[in-house]
Amino acid sequence: MPSKFDVIARDRAYEGFFKMDVFTLRFELFRGGMSPEIEREVLIARQSVCCLPYDPVRDEVVLVEQFRTAAYAAGEEFPWMLEAPAGLMEPGEDAPETAKREVGEETGCTVSALDYAGPLLSSQGALSERTNVFIGRAATEGVGGIHGMESEGENIRVLVLRFDDAMALFYTGKIQSAFGAVPLLWLSRHRERLLREWVDT
Amino acid sequence: MSAMLLFPPDGRLSDYESQAGNRVHTQRISRLPENRPMPDLAPFSRRDVELVAKETPFHRFFRVDTYHLRHPLFEGGLSPVVQREVFERGQSACCLPYDPVRDEVVLIEQFRPGALAAGDPRPWLIEAPAGIVETGETPEDVVRREAVEEAGCAITDLEFVMNLYPSPGCTSERVAMYIGRTSSQGAGGIHGLDNEAEDIRVFTLPFDEAIRLVDEGKAQTSAGAILILWLALHRDALRAKWR
Numbered sequence: 001m002p003s004k005f006d007v008i009a010r011d012r013a014y015e016g017f018f019k020m021d022v023f024t025l026r027f028e029l030f031r032g033g034m035s036p037e038i039e040r041e042v043l044i045a046r047q048s049v050c051c052l053p054y055d056p057v058r059d060e061v062v063l064v065e066q067f068r069t070a071a072y073a074a075g076e077e078f079p080w081m082l083e084a085p086a087g088l089m090e091p092g093e094d095a096p097e098t099a100k101r102e103v104g105e106e107t108g109c110t111v112s113a114l115d116y117a118g119p120l121l122s123s124q125g126a127l128s129e130r131t132n133v134f135i136g137r138a139a140t141e142g143v144g145g146i147h148g149m150e151s152e153g154e155n156i157r158v159l160v161l162r163f164d165d166a167m168a169l170f171y172t173g174k175i176q177s178a179f180g181a182v183p184l185l186w187l188s189r190h191r192e193r194l195l196r197e198w199v200d201t
Numbered sequence: 202m203s204a205m206l207l208f209p210p211d212g213r214l215s216d217y218e219s220q221a222g223n224r225v226h227t228q229r230i231s232r233l234p235e236n237r238p239m240p241d242l243a244p245f246s247r248r249d250v251e252l253v254a255k256e257t258p259f260h261r262f263f264r265v266d267t268y269h270l271r272h273p274l275f276e277g278g279l280s281p282v283v284q285r286e287v288f289e290r291g292q293s294a295c296c297l298p299y300d301p302v303r304d305e306v307v308l309i310e311q312f313r314p315g316a317l318a319a320g321d322p323r324p325w326l327i328e329a330p331a332g333i334v335e336t337g338e339t340p341e342d343v344v345r346r347e348a349v350e351e352a353g354c355a356i357t358d359l360e361f362v363m364n365l366y367p368s369p370g371c372t373s374e375r376v377a378m379y380i381g382r383t384s385s386q387g388a389g390g391i392h393g394l395d396n397e398a399e400d401i402r403v404f405t406l407p408f409d410e411a412i413r414l415v416d417e418g419k420a421q422t423s424a425g426a427i428l429i430l431w432l433a434l435h436r437d438a439l440r441a442k443w444r
Contacts, residue, residue, distance in 0.1 A: 045371060078246055123374055127368060178365060182423055185427060
C-alpha cells in the first residue's frame with residue numbers, strides 16, 4: 001500500500017478570513033512509482049465539532065436554523081439551514097469540551113453524556129476541515145427561542161423536534177447540511193442503543 | 202421493509218421540488234405522525250436577502266468570494282450588513298455502488314489533499330466514487346460515468362439519497378448523493394485517468410464490514426458515513442426493490 005508523499009512546496013495563496021494554501025506535491029502510486037508533481041489548492045480550516053442534542057426520555061432532538069451565506073451563494077431558494085449545533089475547536093480544547101460549549105452557546109442545553117460518531121472530513125478534495133460528530137444527551141424541556149451572538153452577526157433559531165419529525169424533515173429534503181444529516185442518520189441507527197444506555201442511568 | 206418516514210408536503214416542499222435537481226422520493230407516501238403539524242421553518246427566501254456587494258479576493262483554480270449582505274432576522278427586521286467569505290464550489294455528485302445480490306459495496310481508495318492538509322499521517326481515504334457536474338450534465342450522468350471511470354462499475358439503477366451541503370459554514374459545494382445498483386462481481390484493481398493524476402484502488406466490501414467501520418467511527422468522510430448509514434437504514438427495502 002502506498003504511504004509516501006513529498007510536499008515540495010506549501011505556499012499561502014490567500015489570507016483573508018479564510019486561508020488558502022497551494023501544495024506542490026508528489027504521492028506514491030498504487031501501480032508503483034511516484035505521481036508527477038501536481039499543484040493542489042486547499043482551504044485551511046481548523047478542526048470542528050458537531051453535536052446533536054438528544055433527549056432520550058422525550059425522544060426529542062434540538063436543531064438550529066440559521067442563514068448560511070454559502071447556501072445563498074449556491075443559489076438555494078431557502079438559504080436557511082437546519083443543523084445540529086457546530087463550531088470550531090478553540091486552542092487547548094478537546095472535542096467533547098467543544099461539543100458541550102457549542103451546544104450551550106447555541107441552544108442553552110446542558111450536555112450530560114456524549115456518543116461519538118467519529119472524525120469526518122467534510123470535503124476531502126480541497127478542504128482540510130475535519131468535524132468530530134457527537135450525539136449529546138440533553139434535557140429539551142424549556143429549550144427554544146432565538147440565540148446567537150449579535151456581535152458576530154449570528155441569528156440562530158433553536159427548534160426542539162420529535163425524533164420522527166426531524167427524520168421526516170430529512171427525508172423530504174429539508175435537512176441538507178452534513179451537520180444535520182450525519183448526526184441524524186447516526187442517531188437513527190444507534191437510537192435503540194442510546195435509549196438503553198441513557199435512560200435510567 | 203425498513204421504515205420509510207412519511208409526511209404530507211406543505212408549501213415549502215413543493216417549492217423545494219420545483220428546484221432543479223431536487224427530487225423527493227415518490228415511494229414515501231405521505232403520512233403525518235399522529236396528525237402533528239410540522240414545525241414552521243424560516244419564513245424567508247433568498248428574495249428577502251439584500252446583496253449589498255460581492256467581491257472575488259481569490260481566484261486561481263478555486264475561487265473565494267466575499268459577500269456583503271443583509272438578511273432577515275427571526276425576530277423581525279433585517280440584519281446589519283454582514284461580511285462573509287464563501288469558498289465557491291459548484292455541484293458535484295457521489296454514488297455508492299451496491300450489489301443487492303452479493304450484499305457488497307464497492308469502494309475506492311485515493312490520495313486526498315484535504316486529508317494531507319488536515320495532518321493525516323497517511324492521507325489516502327476510502328470513499329464512494331464522485332465527480333463534478335459540469336454545465337449541461339445531470340448528476341445522474343456524472344455518477345454513472347464516475348462509477349465506470351473510478352471503479353469500473355456499471356450502474357443499472359440509482360436511488361437518490363439527498364442533496365448535501367458538506368460544509369455550509371464555508372463552502373457553496375453541494376453534492377447529489379445516490380446509492381447505485383451494480384454487480385460487484387470482478388470489481389477491483391487500479392483505476393483512474395492518467396491525465397488527471399488519478400490513482401485509485403478499487404475494492405469490494407461486504408455490507409456488514411462497511412457498516413462496522415462506520416459504527417466504529419472509521420468512516421473518514423461525511424459523504425461516506427451518510428451513504429453507508431442511509432444504506433443500513435434502507436437496505437431491506439432496496440434489496441426487495443432491486444431483487
